[in-house]
Amino acid sequence: MVDTAPAYRYVQERLGVDLKAVDAAAELASFGVDSLSLLELVFEIEEKFSVKLDEDTPPPRSCGELVALIERLAATKP
Amino acid sequence: MALLEGRRILITGLLSNRSIAYGVARAAQREGATLAFTYQNERFKQRVEEMAHELGSDIALPCDVASDEEIARLFAELGGRWDQLDGLVHAIAYAPRETLDGDFLDGLSREAFRVAHDVSAYSFPALAKAALPMMQGGKGAFVTLTYLGAERVVPHYNVMGLAKASLEASVRYLAANLGPRGIRVNGISAGPIKTLAASGIAGMGRLLKFVADNAPLRRNVTTEDVGNAAAFLLSDLARGITGEVLHVDSGFRNVLAGIPEGANGT
Numbered sequence: 169m170v171d172t173a174p175a176y177r178y179v180q181e182r183l184g185v186d187l188k189a190v191d192a193a194a195e196l197a198s199f200g201v202d203s204l205s206l207l208e209l210v211f212e213i214e215e216k217f218s219v220k221l222d223e224d225t226p227p228p229r230s231c232g233e234l235v236a237l238i239e240r241l242a243a244t245k246p
Numbered sequence: 247m248a249l250l251e252g253r254r255i256l257i258t259g260l261l262s263n264r265s266i267a268y269g270v271a272r273a274a275q276r277e278g279a280t281l282a283f284t285y286q287n288e289r290f291k292q293r294v295e296e297m298a299h300e301l302g303s304d305i306a307l308p309c310d311v312a313s314d315e316e317i318a319r320l321f322a323e324l325g326g327r328w329d330q331l332d333g334l335v336h337a338i339a340y341a342p343r344e345t346l347d348g349d350f351l352d353g354l355s356r357e358a359f360r361v362a363h364d365v366s367a368y369s370f371p372a373l374a375k376a377a378l379p380m381m382q383g384g385k386g387a388f389v390t391l392t393y394l395g396a397e398r399v400v401p402h403y404n405v406m407g408l409a410k411a412s413l414e415a416s417v418r419y420l421a422a423n424l425g426p427r428g429i430r431v432n433g434i435s436a437g438p439i440k441t442l443a444a445s446g447i448a449g450m451g452r453l454l455k456f457v458a459d460n461a462p463l464r465r466n467v468t469t470e471d472v473g474n475a476a477a478f479l480l481s482d483l484a485r486g487i488t489g490e491v492l493h494v495d496s497g498f499r500n501v502l503a504g505i506p507e508g509a510n511g512t
Contacts, residue, residue, distance in 0.1 A: 202343035203443040207261055208289050210442065223264060227445045 170245045175216045175238045182209065185231065192232030209234075217241040248278030249481040254328050258284045258309070258373070259337030259391070260294055264441050266391055267337040269469025271301050273477040279333070282324060284309040311338055311369035312361075321376045331380035333480045336373060336390040339366040339443075341406045347448040350404045362405045367412035374420055374431070384428035387480045390417060391472070392433045392491060394499060402448040414491050421489030430488035432479045437467040437495035460504035462497035 179187055183199045201209065210227050214220055219241055228234040255274050260267040260283050271281055282305035285294035291306070298306045305327055309320040324331070341362035345353035370390050377388075395403035396410035413433070420431040438444065438453050447453075458466050475494045478484055493499050 197343050197347070200343075202340075203445070204286070204340065206445065207442050211262075211289070211293060223440075227442060229445075 170217060170242050172238055172242045175213055175242075178212055178216065179209070179234065182212075187231055187235050187238075190231050192230065192235065194231045195229060196231065196234065197229070213238065213241065217245060219245075248276070249477055249483060250274055250333075251278035253279045253332040253385075253480070254282070254330060255279045255333035255335065255480060256282045256284070256324065256331060256377070257335045257337070258311070259335075259339075260285070260297060261290060262293070262442050263297065264439075264469065265337070265443070266436060266439060266441060266469050266472050267335065268297065269471075269473030270335050270337065270389075270476040271297075271473070272470065273473030274333075274335075274480065275301050277477050277481065279477075279480075281305070282307065282327070284320060286310055311373065312365055314372075317369075317372055317376050321380060325380060328380070330383055331377055332383060332385060333387045333389070334373060334377050334381075335476060335480070336370045336388070338369055339391075339406065339409070341366065341404075341409065345405045346402055348402070354405060359405055359408070362409040363412060366406065366409040367416060370413055371416045371420055374424070378424075378429075381427075381429055385482070386424075386427075386429040387484070388420065388424075388429070388431045389476050389479050390433045392417075392435045394435055394437075394493075394495065396435070397499075400453070417491060418489045425488055430479075430484065432484070432487060432489070433491040434472060434475055434479065435491050435493045435495060435499070436472045437461070437498055439467060439469060439472070441469075457496065457498050460498065460501060461495065462501060464504070465496055467494055467496055 176187055179185055185199050206227050228237050257267050257271050275281060281301055281303040283294050283298045284307050285291050287310060295306045307320050307323050310316050342358045345358045374388050390413060392410045392414050394400060395407035396414050417431050417433045424431060437457055444450055454466050472494050475492060
């Protein structure tokens, strides 16, 4: 299990969102995330966890999906 | 001989290995082309450099097409590496997030319209104009990527459909303008593909399923399908084709809905 704090910190810095405090259903789009910044977000998370997301993993659309993605990646890392 | 042997081709819009630009680059490399790439901002630099390397290229240059200065600098830098350019692939589109959800008028604003048309439509003739001094061999080809939303109403595509209509018109005007110099200009209208960037379009999953259920080929197209068509349009095999928008969409454009099972003896 790797430390998830840097990933949450990155989201806080980039989007101004505390993922742990915000409504899970809130769409990332409501924090100004568009196609390009979503890619930046996904790439940043890939780099933070040293993984490449496979093609079947849809990019997160809501804050809850982003949290789930971060936690799942952390849990699968030794 | 490979289709694009000895050709030098600049590919824009590469973001990930799911990008349409990646499919084009793979096909062009396979057909013998030497490639160069652009990236939109510093955050994508390392990724594009890595993909470029994988595709046998050591040229990845920054270019945000919303900036005249960056377009000019791109070709100044490319000119320092190559003395000739034979092809350019434009695979860039952007519209503000709020325009790609809900109804057409919901997200419409003067600024959103401007940004969508600036990045998605103006950038193609702008890049062509700036590339022209490097395309003197009489065999140059420009290819852009468009979508059915330019011709028909696709839910949630909205202002991007207007920008793509403008882009398709620019294919025809560029073809007329550059044809006398032997330069061809064509577009590919690709069926929906689950790229990372397209994940921003609402209802993308339903759209993919509808196409797979109803298109004559009963499947969605891949970036490889589009890449192969682009390699063809960039090559001499297409030397009689310009001002054309080629649909690489499993035939979806031509159908209202699929023929029901059993109706044609299946």
